[in-house]
Structures are given as structure tokens and as C-alpha cells.
Amino acid sequence: MRRSEARTGRTAPRTARQVLRWLASLLASLLGLVLLTALAGAGPAPAAEHRRDPAVIADNPYQRGPDPTRESITKPGTFATASMTLPADAGFRKGVVYYPTDTGQGTFGAIAFVPGYNGSWAALEWTGPWLASYGFVVMGFEATDPTDGDTPRGTQLLAALDYVTQRSAVRDRIDPHRTAVVGHSMGGGGALSAASKRPSLKAAVGLAPAVFSTDMTTMRVPSMLMAGQRDTTVTPSYTKNFYRQIPASTEKAYVELTGAGHGFPSWTPNPVMMSKVVPWFKIFVDNDDRYSTFLCPLMDSTGISGYQSTCPLLPGGPTPTTNRYEAESAPAVCTGTIDSNHTGYTGTGFCNGDSAVGAQAEFSVDAATAGTATLALRFANGTTTARPTSVAVNGSTVQTPSFEGTGAWSTWATKTLTVALKAGTNTIRFDPTSPAGLPNIDHLDVTTA
Ligand code: GCU
Secondary structure, three states: OHHHHHHHOOOOOOOHHHHHHHHHHHHHHHHHHHHHHHHOOOOOOOOHHHOOOHHHHHOOOOOOOOOOOOOHHHOOOOOOEEEEEOOHHHOOEEEEEEEEOOOOOOOEEEEEEEOOOOOOHHHHOOHHHHHHOOOEEEEEEEOOOOOOOHHHHHHHHHHHHHHHHHOOOOHHHEEEEEEEEEEEOHHHHHHHHHHHHOOOOOEEEEEOOOOOOOOHHHOOOOEEEEEEOOOOOOOHHHHHHHHHHOOOOOOEEEEEEOOOOOOOOOOOOOHHHHHHHHHHHHHHHOOOHHHHHHHOOEOOOOOEEEEEEOOOOOOOOOOOEEEEEEOOOOOOEEOEEEEOOOOOOOOOOEEEEOOOOOOOEEEEEEEOOOEEEEEEEEEEOOOOOOEEEEEEEOOEEEEOOEEOOOOOOOOOEEEEEEEEEOOEEEEEEEEEOOOOOOOEEEEEEEEEO
């Protein structure tokens, strides 16, 4: 059944020639859009595993903002926001972070947003303060190469989430375990690519998504796919086909905007789009079931020509558990000394590894089930030179993070990594790859779903 739907529906171009033809048609329609808007004088100048957990919902620590209404969700939210443009050395083209200025309500979820092929952040800029005003930290940026496909855009969305949660000036305002992605066109394909690579994301939204590389049949992240009824570049049937391929055990929604063309998110604020996208993020990033009522069933179909979803859309996946492993206590192993001369550590001290390649810190970590885990390593590096390492899980190197200077040996920072663990005991080893050795290591927090 599904297979025949996939064959008869308009499927993603797979061969290089199909991709080129698709890009040509995309450019042609973008050109058409520019001409049309110029003529009009408008001018572009300016899952089963996510089902309800009553305990999570009854006392939801992530709920932010007042009770929403049918009217209020067509407008920006109530949080005052600010923004900051990222410096070039942050590694993102035109990166801007929008955030609520309120620091009195706990942390916020984070959302990364990337535009489409040759698309500019300026066209989507209006979405940054809008989403942030609902209580999210939002990072918008442009693809490293404007012609990047969906796969690199997905990689860059994940890098943006890692940047904003770990290194940005607003990282303390963010809950690094509640992150989501959104993109337009090739960026929409990027958002779905990111979600398939990092199933711990809470939500994904693909706006007219161009999907070239993602196997939607294994998608686990709650995904909203939005189409424009008159979009001839990423047509509604193309988008609906990918919606169908997402397994029924994953929460999903298909939303089609009446009369909209391919550029529906661009330049002009789109209240219909936001009245569906904001609830999606609120439900799955904030576990906020006050917003389920807008999408299940669809409360307001003004401007909507097609809608499907896996009602009931309910938040509250498995409550994540975090276990702390101190570097100074067995079964952790420290190739060096256990020191306590620099303040601010947790437990009774920290691992000061020998200044040598391979002088490692190793943790034994228990996982109830196999799956994705978030590692948060607390460290201090009082020098100004980053210390590169490799991270091996059960003997295989999975990542090569570098631990930058923290300003002082008594100033501790946390680096977050996502890895796969097996059920049972796992060894996680940090091996320095430069003669300076490891930074000082305080503890490892391991969060599993
Ligand atoms: C200093 C510091 C140590 C640190 C070491 C290093 O000696 O006091 O805590 O481990 O530098 O460079 O690694």
C-alpha cells in the first residue's frame, strides 16, 4: 500500500540529472516569484514514544507564557525579545540569535532555522522575534554555501543548535535537551535530514521541504510538513508523499496553505503559517498540551486547504533521566592525579590528566536501553589554547571535540555531545590528542530518554 503510494506519488529526484533539473525548476520559479512580487510592487526589499505522560503534563516545568487562544496564536507571543548578530568567527553566515529577555522563568527550548537554496536570512528574519516571543531561543543563519543541498543544511542546523546551546552568550537561558529545527525549501529538507540524524530533537518543521537525502520511513522526531497549495516547485503532492512515508508511530502533521506559492514563509509575516508552527513547537519542545487543541482537530481552518495529522498530538515522551559520574571516583579512571586545588568542582575533586597524548579520563556509564544519550562533560581549561581530544564509546572513536579555554582553572564549562549507547555498561573515554593533555575534568552528566 505504502509502496504503491510512493511509486505513484511525485517522489524525490534521486539522480544527479534529476537534482539538476529540479534545481533549474526551483531557480525558474524563484525568478518568477521575484518578477511577480516586483510587478505587484511588494518588492522583496525589505511517536508512540512521544505519547502523553500524565506526570509530565500535570506539572509541566517547561510551560511558558499565558493560556493561548484561537486569536492570540495568529499573532506574536508575549515575551519581550532581543537579538544579537553572531561574529564571523562563530562559523555561521549571517547568524542571528533571537531570545526572550525574561530570565525569571527558567530555561527555554532552542530552535535553529535555515533558509532555502540561495535563500537569505533577511527573507525569514520576521520569524525570529515572532518565535522567540513565545519563549524560544531561535538561531537563524544562512547555509555555508548558498547552493548547499539538504544534507549539509541539516549538518549546519545541528551545528547551530550545538553552538547556541553550548557556546553562545545566551547558552545559560537554554535547556539543551529541548531543541528543534525548521527550514524552508532546501532548508526544510535540511531540517528533516537533521531530525533523522539526531532523534533526540523534540520537533522538526519542513516548510515546502525539498527532501533529497532523508529516509522518512525511519523518522522518529515529531515532524510538521507544510505545503503551499499553488507551489509548483515543491508541490503539495510531493510534500504529502513524504508526510505519508513518516511512520504512524511518529507524531506528524501535513498542513497546506490556501493559494500559497513556494515563497510563503519569505519576506511578509505569515500569520496562518505561524498559527500552526508555533503550536507544533509548543507541544513538542515545551510539552505544552494547551496547544494540542489548535491542531487536534484543526481548530481554525482559515487559509488552510489541506490538513492531516496523527491526532491526538500529545507531548510527553519518556522523561529523560540524567546520571552524574564524577571523574574522581571509581569506576572512573584518571590517567593523572585527582586534584582539588581549583574551586568550583562538584563532588570531591577533579581529574587533572597528565600532559601527554593518550593520558585519558574514562567513565563507565549505565544505560537502561540502547539509544541516543546526551553527554555533558564539565571541564576547565585555564590556558588560551584549546585541547583536542577523541571520544571513544565502547572502544570506537565517535567524536573529536576540542576543549577551548574557559578563562581560568576555576572557571568550569560544559560541553555537550550526542552519542549512541548500548543497553548495559558502556565505557566512554576522553583521549587527548595533543601533548598538553586533557583539560581538567570535573564530571560527566549522561541523559538518556
Ligand atoms: C596548571 C593547573 C592544573 C592543570 C594544568 C594543565 O598546572 O593548575 O590544574 O591541569 O595547568 O595545563 O593541564
